[in-house]
Amino acid sequence: MLLQCQGVSVTGRLAPVELSVNTGELVHLVGPNGAGKSTLLNALSGLLPSQGSILLDGAPLATLSGAALAPLRGWLPQQQMAPGQMPVWHYLRMHITAQAAETDCVLQEVLAQLALQDKLTRSLTQLSGGEWQRVRLAAVVLQVHPAINPRGKLLLLDEPMSALDVAQQRAVDKLLAELCCSGLAIVASGHDLNHSLRHADRVWLMHQGAVVRQGRASEVLTAAHLAPLYQTPFEQIDTAQGPLLFIP
Numbered sequence: 001m002l003l004q005c006q007g008v009s010v011t012g013r014l015a016p017v018e019l020s021v022n023t024g025e026l027v028h029l030v031g032p033n034g035a036g037k038s039t040l041l042n043a044l045s046g047l048l049p050s051q052g053s054i055l056l057d058g059a060p061l062a063t064l065s066g067a068a069l070a071p072l073r074g075w076l077p078q079q080q081m082a083p084g085q086m087p088v089w090h091y092l093r094m095h096i097t098a099q100a101a102e103t104d105c106v107l108q109e110v111l112a113q114l115a116l117q118d119k120l121t122r123s124l125t126q127l128s129g130g131e132w133q134r135v136r137l138a139a140v141v142l143q144v145h146p147a148i149n150p151r152g153k154l155l156l157l158d159e160p161m162s163a164l165d166v167a168q169q170r171a172v173d174k175l176l177a178e179l180c181c182s183g184l185a186i187v188a189s190g191h192d193l194n195h196s197l198r199h200a201d202r203v204w205l206m207h208q209g210a211v212v213r214q215g216r217a218s219e220v221l222t223a224a225h226l227a228p229l230y231q232t233p234f235e236q237i238d239t240a241q242g243p244l245l246f247i248p
């Protein structure tokens with residue numbers, strides 16, 4: 001078990017949760033606005049103080065300093081201001097924690113996957129919303145990329161698809177699937193339930209500060225489970241690719 005949470009709570013915002021994540025697993029975190037997804041991800045990142053026990057690769061998260069955590073887990077917060085006028089390449093270099101011979105090769109590969117090759121000299125303050133989102137993603141991916149950082153274990157991503165067009169979303173899906181195949185565990189929040197049905201190994205469903213269901217996406221994300229949480233009717237159709245949800 002890579003990440004193990006027992007009785008993890010945040011006073012007034014997160015009811016105690018029992019959760020675990022395996023190496024190589026892609027977990028999607030879903031639920032209505034205000035359900036507590038960012039709160040939980042912030043607690044798992046170690047940046048938001050919480051009660052209970054969080055073990056990352058067997059070590060209590062609370063005992064790991066920021067410097068010790070950085071090579072182990074990448075954290076993409078929901079929103080982040082660009083930290084000023086610096087070129088993209090400088091921002092990316094700041095996030096690379098390991099010194100490996102393959103670094104330049106992996107950097108080029110990630111840039112190509114996220115269509116950022118021609119943005120390297122651009123200032124962070126001159127990027128579009130989707131470009132800045134892809135630069136932020138590239139940075140956290142490079143921080144823990146197994147090909148250059150054997151200590152990289154976990155990526156926590158708060159709404160990684162926000163601001164991305166459909167083609168870029170597809171590219172990110174492919175990149176995240178490859179990282180999981182390389183052994184990274186990923187927990188990502190989002191609002192596209194059909195996307196979670198297609199791509200998640202497992203889903204955590206949140207409501208009013210609690211994880212109310214967890215398991216395989218097709219078992220958790222059903223019309224009957226979702227309607228009371230979102231307070232709207234859902235319909236479900238079965239397709240060759242699996243179930244599909246929509247609001248009539």
Ligand SMILES: Nc1ncnc2c1ncn2[C@@H]1O[C@H](COP(=O)(O)OP(=O)(O)OP(=O)(O)O)[C@@H](O)[C@H]1O
Pocket residue numbers: 013031032033034035036037038039040
């Ligand atoms: N810094 C804070 N201090 C106190 N309460 C907060 C803070 N940030 C968020 N909250 C509250 O905690 C609850 C959960 O918020 P959170 O941001 O975790 O939800 P979310 O599921 O990520 O929502 P969304 O889908 O809208 O991003 C909300 O009621 C919110 O108002």
